Amino acid sequence: MEWLLVVVVLLLAAFGVLLSWTAGRVDRLHHRVNTARSGLEAQLMHRSGAALELAAAGLLDPARSLVLLDAAHHARAREPGDREQAESDLSAALVAALGDPEEIAELQRQPGAAELFRELGDACRKVELARRFHNDVVTSTRSLRGRPLVRWFRLAGHAELPSTVELDDSWPPVLP
Amino acid sequence: MRVGLVCPYSLDVPGGVQNHTRDLSEALIDLGHEVSLIAPADEDDQLPGYVVPAGRAVPVPYNGSVARLAFGPLSAARVRRWLSDGRFDVLHIHEPAVPSVSLLALWAAEGPIVGTFHSAMLRSRAMLAASSILRPSMEKLSARIAVSEHARATLVQHFGGEPVIIPNGLYVDRFAATRPSPRWASPGGTLVFLGRIDEPRKGLATLLEAFPAIIRSRPGVHLYVAGRGDVSAAREMVPREGVGSVTFLGLVDDATRADLLASADLYVAPNLGGESFGIILVEAMAAGAPVLASDLPAFRRVLDGGELGTLFPTGDPAALSRAAVDLLEDDVRRGRVRKAAAVAVRRYDWSALSADIVRVYQTIRAGAGLVGEEA
Numbered sequence: 001m002e003w004l005l006v007v008v009v010l011l012l013a014a015f016g017v018l019l020s021w022t023a024g025r026v027d028r029l030h031h032r033v034n035t036a037r038s039g040l041e042a043q044l045m046h047r048s049g050a051a052l053e054l055a056a057a058g059l060l061d062p063a064r065s066l067v068l069l070d071a072a073h074h075a076r077a078r079e080p081g082d083r084e085q086a087e088s089d090l091s092a093a094l095v096a097a098l099g100d101p102e103e104i105a106e107l108q109r110q111p112g113a114a115e116l117f118r119e120l121g122d123a124c125r126k127v128e129l130a131r132r133f134h135n136d137v138v139t140s141t142r143s144l145r146g147r148p149l150v151r152w153f154r155l156a157g158h159a160e161l162p163s164t165v166e167l168d169d170s171w172p173p174v175l176p
Numbered sequence: 177m178r179v180g181l182v183c184p185y186s187l188d189v190p191g192g193v194q195n196h197t198r199d200l201s202e203a204l205i206d207l208g209h210e211v212s213l214i215a216p217a218d219e220d221d222q223l224p225g226y227v228v229p230a231g232r233a234v235p236v237p238y239n240g241s242v243a244r245l246a247f248g249p250l251s252a253a254r255v256r257r258w259l260s261d262g263r264f265d266v267l268h269i270h271e272p273a274v275p276s277v278s279l280l281a282l283w284a285a286e287g288p289i290v291g292t293f294h295s296a297m298l299r300s301r302a303m304l305a306a307s308s309i310l311r312p313s314m315e316k317l318s319a320r321i322a323v324s325e326h327a328r329a330t331l332v333q334h335f336g337g338e339p340v341i342i343p344n345g346l347y348v349d350r351f352a353a354t355r356p357s358p359r360w361a362s363p364g365g366t367l368v369f370l371g372r373i374d375e376p377r378k379g380l381a382t383l384l385e386a387f388p389a390i391i392r393s394r395p396g397v398h399l400y401v402a403g404r405g406d407v408s409a410a411r412e413m414v415p416r417e418g419v420g421s422v423t424f425l426g427l428v429d430d431a432t433r434a435d436l437l438a439s440a441d442l443y444v445a446p447n448l449g450g451e452s453f454g455i456i457l458v459e460a461m462a463a464g465a466p467v468l469a470s471d472l473p474a475f476r477r478v479l480d481g482g483e484l485g486t487l488f489p490t491g492d493p494a495a496l497s498r499a500a501v502d503l504l505e506d507d508v509r510r511g512r513v514r515k516a517a518a519v520a521v522r523r524y525d526w527s528a529l530s531a532d533i534v535r536v537y538q539t540i541r542a543g544a545g546l547v548g549e550e551a
Binding site for chain 1: 312314315316317318319320336337338339340536538539542543544
């Protein structure tokens with residue numbers, strides 16, 4: 001009967017290793033979600049900052065400057081709840097104000113303008129990238145947390161189930 | 177930034193991934209970054225200064241063909257040492273799912289890691305089994321890039337999520353600077369085919385079958401075939417009428433290839449399938465060769481639905497010969513396509529792509545530490 005005991009102990013040990021390894025995976029993913037989330041926040045701040053700077057630069061007519069200023073302020077206000085809406089509105093305002101590639105090319109010839117547009121385009125692209133990368137990690141995390149092993153043994157502890165960030169991140173043709 | 181790049185295939189064998197990693201290394205160095213590229217190679221191979229050899233590659237059947245891969249304890253130890261010595265800000269692994277240096281690096285590393293997926297030809301049944309083995313490693317990637325819509329679709333199918341697309345690049349100016357050479361000029365027009373001649377999917381057979389009809393309408397036309405493979409076997413496929421009008425060049429070097437493309441009146445890509453992106457079409461366009469290609473989804477996308485070249489029904493020799501003759505007779509149309517293509521290929525230039533890849537690095541670096549070994 002001793003061999004049966006040995007087998008049971010070995011199986012339990014192997015299961016323990018599997019549990020701890022999976023818990024490590026869950027933990028690492030949560031950590032990565034947090035990093036990706038703060039990365040996305042930073043890129044969004046960067047983008048609204050670049051939009052504000054462009055609005056204040058006096059390159060665009062007052063009407064468009066005001067539209068950009070307003071949208072960028074709302075995005076930065078971080079009012080709880082409608083954050084994603086405010087950022088989507090900023091995207092819409094940028095596309096509406098800077099939608100004409102020929103005019104943008106014209107504006108970029110003015111002194112200092114190229115730099116501003118490059119920074120804005122860079123920030124817009126990075127928002128798009130950061131959101132994709134964030135949502136990728138969230139998807140992996142949610143799929144791992146959906147596994148029976150993780151649910152039954154509560155390997156995720158008390159960590160909140162992360163959710164994807166859904167916002168319109170389309171951007172005007174300000175990059176070459 | 178200190179960037180560690182990983183290429184899973186031997187650099188001494190030509191291939192899309194090898195060219196991509198080498199060109200990207202050079203583009204990043206030009207931008208002022210520090211780059212180290214690890215790839216399977218012997219210590220005594222002639223290698224550029226930024227390459228670190230990971231040990232000899234051995235030919236292994238994998239994913240439907242024979243690949244030269246490096247794995248085993250020696251390569252694993254070299255990859256670990258490279259990681260700990262490198263102190264990279266970002267690790268960029270090409271083909272992270274290929275069981276070579278790439279998978280070893282992904283296994284061993286932790287931190288900001290980018291994975292670029294090139295292949296679209298993963299076998300579904302095997303991949304389904306593989307994806308459960310690979311999933312824990314794939315979770316370590318902070319950013320996933322696909323080089324084509326096809327590679328992206330494969331990736332989404334197996335692992336889900338939303339990878340970004342950054343296409344394959346080339347140095348457009350190197351091709352654009354090449355001038356047509358009288359060496360390749362022919363009175364009826366010069367046709368060029370590049371690619372392995374004994375690989376049926378490259379479609380040389382379709383082109384050779386179409387060739388007699390082209391000669392009948394355009395006497396004096398000449399076809400140059402450049403690519404690896406058994407020339408004598410390929411010569412047997414040439415129809416009797418075409419014997420004097422086809423030249424097999426074997427494998428040519430990069431300079432000859434650019435030269436040949438610049439001199440082509442028509443670059444023909446009669447592929448039957450298996451293409452994920454079609455970098456060769458972009459090269460032809462950059463060199464100024466009007467493109468006639470089979471109507472594969474990847475080619476249709478590169479040619480912008482036929483705006484930047486001409487498409488014909490895949491595997492149809494009669495349609496190929498009709499389209500080729502029409503194009504050879506129409507100098508105006510060829511000139512127009514040539515001009516449009518020269519502008520459009522700029523988006524594949526390394527200067528644009530490397531800037532975008534650096535944005536990916538900057539995005540995932542925010543808030544993350546250095547690349548290290550997994551604890």
